[in-house]
Amino acid sequence: MGTNKQIIVVIGDRLGKGQNVAIGIEAAGGKAIVIPGMAADMKLGDVMHREQADIGISFCGSGGAGAITAQNKYGYSARHGMRSIEEGETAVREGCTVLGFGFMDKAELGERLVQAVRKKQGGKP
Numbered sequence: 001m002g003t004n005k006q007i008i009v010v011i012g013d014r015l016g017k018g019q020n021v022a023i024g025i026e027a028a029g030g031k032a033i034v035i036p037g038m039a040a041d042m043k044l045g046d047v048m049h050r051e052q053a054d055i056g057i058s059f060c061g062s063g064g065a066g067a068i069t070a071q072n073k074y075g076y077s078a079r080h081g082m083r084s085i086e087e088g089e090t091a092v093r094e095g096c097t098v099l100g101f102g103f104m105d106k107a108e109l110g111e112r113l114v115q116a117v118r119k120k121q122g123g124k125p
Helices: 017-029 040-051 065-074 085-093 107-119
Strands: 008-013 032-033 055-059 076-084 099-100
Touching: 008 017, 008 040, 008 107, 017 032, 017 107, 032 040, 040 055, 040 065, 040 099, 055 065, 055 107, 065 076, 065 099, 076 085, 085 099, 085 107
Parallel strands: 008 032, 008 055, 055 099, 076 099
Antiparallel strands: none
């Protein structure tokens, strides 16, 4: 039996962005938490832990720094270096909770990731 609880997604962007992906998250019924300021990706694990987030998204040039830091500090399952929405959906299906992307602040990314998490948790996408 599935659940349709609100999906919480934390966004950490090296350049302090992430507002567009947040719009997509909220359009899909999720709750977006955008970490403010430069180097926000490095705070991703801390904010995910504090907010008990379902997933976290790290954006930087390689898509790795914030994801690897969150994995090392809190043990989150991470995948980084991703460059497409489909890679992110696959990572969610495979159980990753921290997703590292190159810069890709797109509403569609947020919307599709929330749908993937909801489906993985047994709810309606």
